[in-house]
Amino acid sequence: MSKESYYVPDDLKKFGNIGEFQPNLAKKFFDYYGEVFTEGALTAREKSLIALGVSHAIQCPYCIDAYTTDTLEKGVTEAGLMEAVHVAAAIRGGASLVHSVQLMNKVKELGM
Amino acid sequence: MKSLKSRGSELVSPERQFQILKEVFIRKNLPSFSEKLIQSGLSALTPAPTKILQMNLGKLCNQTCKHCHVDAGPDRKESMSRETMLHCLSVLAASPISIVDITGGAPEMNPDFRWLVVELRKLDKKVMVRCNLTILLAGDRYKDLPEFFAKNQLEIVSSLPYFEKRRTDSQRGEGVFDRSIEALKRLNAIGYGIPDSGLTLNLVYNPAGAFLPAGQAALEHEFKKSLLKEYGIRFNYLFTITNMPISRYLEYLQESGNLESYLEKLVNFYNPSAVLGVMCKNTLSIGYDGSIYDCDFNQMLEMNVEGGVQNIRDYDADVLEARKIRINEHCYGCTAGAGSSCGGVTT
Numbered sequence: 001m002s003k004e005s006y007y008v009p010d011d012l013k014k015f016g017n018i019g020e021f022q023p024n025l026a027k028k029f030f031d032y033y034g035e036v037f038t039e040g041a042l043t044a045r046e047k048s049l050i051a052l053g054v055s056h057a058i059q060c061p062y063c064i065d066a067y068t069t070d071t072l073e074k075g076v077t078e079a080g081l082m083e084a085v086h087v088a089a090a091i092r093g094g095a096s097l098v099h100s101v102q103l104m105n106k107v108k109e110l111g112m
Numbered sequence: 113m114k115s116l117k118s119r120g121s122e123l124v125s126p127e128r129q130f131q132i133l134k135e136v137f138i139r140k141n142l143p144s145f146s147e148k149l150i151q152s153g154l155s156a157l158t159p160a161p162t163k164i165l166q167m168n169l170g171k172l173c174n175q176t177c178k179h180c181h182v183d184a185g186p187d188r189k190e191s192m193s194r195e196t197m198l199h200c201l202s203v204l205a206a207s208p209i210s211i212v213d214i215t216g217g218a219p220e221m222n223p224d225f226r227w228l229v230v231e232l233r234k235l236d237k238k239v240m241v242r243c244n245l246t247i248l249l250a251g252d253r254y255k256d257l258p259e260f261f262a263k264n265q266l267e268i269v270s271s272l273p274y275f276e277k278r279r280t281d282s283q284r285g286e287g288v289f290d291r292s293i294e295a296l297k298r299l300n301a302i303g304y305g306i307p308d309s310g311l312t313l314n315l316v317y318n319p320a321g322a323f324l325p326a327g328q329a330a331l332e333h334e335f336k337k338s339l340l341k342e343y344g345i346r347f348n349y350l351f352t353i354t355n356m357p358i359s360r361y362l363e364y365l366q367e368s369g370n371l372e373s374y375l376e377k378l379v380n381f382y383n384p385s386a387v388l389g390v391m392c393k394n395t396l397s398i399g400y401d402g403s404i405y406d407c408d409f410n411q412m413l414e415m416n417v418e419g420g421v422q423n424i425r426d427y428d429a430d431v432l433e434a435r436k437i438r439i440n441e442h443c444y445g446c447t448a449g450a451g452s453s454c455g456g457v458t459t
Contacts, residue, residue: 043330045326072319072321072323073323073324073325074327074331075317075330075331075335077279078278
């Protein structure tokens, strides 16, 4: 990737360094983050797939890099990885479309 | 695909492989394995009493897998002689070593394989065979192997990189997945992998790419669920093994542009608690010519054991147990994450 880009792959490794400017808040975040991803009612594998889907919904290249690797390492198939992305896409698309009810309501309110 | 040796690759040279790893470690300012051991409060690796004798019967194989650390294939002819096998048998007869782990190449292609197994069983040793599965379908000479394995109560350990065709074939060659499934069905049919049959069938997972293995228990669950549902196949345990950055896997890492990131990952995931369970602590690896090594990886890097006993014909347990285990940067592969050995995770 060009040095002119805002996104640099190596910056993912520096994620932990955000504590340099605000250690207390960073620590709270990473403690929380670590706790979220431990096995619980959901397996670590399920949580990683959710993270992969969310990564695509919020279009975070660092998260996509990290959770593609993580889900591969957790033994998820390529088809499984892509289905997680489609779930994210369906929710994103659905979220736009469901607002069309508001549009229709307004049309009907304004119309004769 | 041909072996590195047939292609005249520079990676045939262990010195070149060490140099490549060293260059990355210097460029990325990574600690050597030796430094990492010291940093984590561990000193030189020393062996425990030998429990497992791993015999590598040669480099001849019917497959040419992309990640093979042996650089095995149909074009390799190195093969253990009966004379060397006799030296091993002599050692085993007088030794408390209880397990013999037979590997290759495809060990079944060694002409004395069956003779060796029968002799080992006479010594009442537990015998494991690293069977690549497709050898069972490689012609009339091999088709009765499942029955031979069962008759001699061999424990079978078989690589199956994934429970789907695409990822398996990408690592082991086109068509390997379908033939492996057929072989597994044959093994199941005579009782291997079936609960209470007394015939153990374990599978081995290597990541098909530049990433670390998944948690062993979770992946075993996925393998069992998928293989049973799709093909009606059963097995006992899944061993997850990390790919070593040597030989043909090193070539893959270089060519795919993943070498630096993979080595960084191995170092970053170094786990001191994985060190105590590494295979070199209780295993001796015997090369096709009788040379003794700390492990199969050191064997392929021609790192003979330290000390005065270099060949199985000169075996001396006291001398060997007093040695230091030889290490280099590839050893990070056995200590990353949950650890890696021929029997899966080490933690």
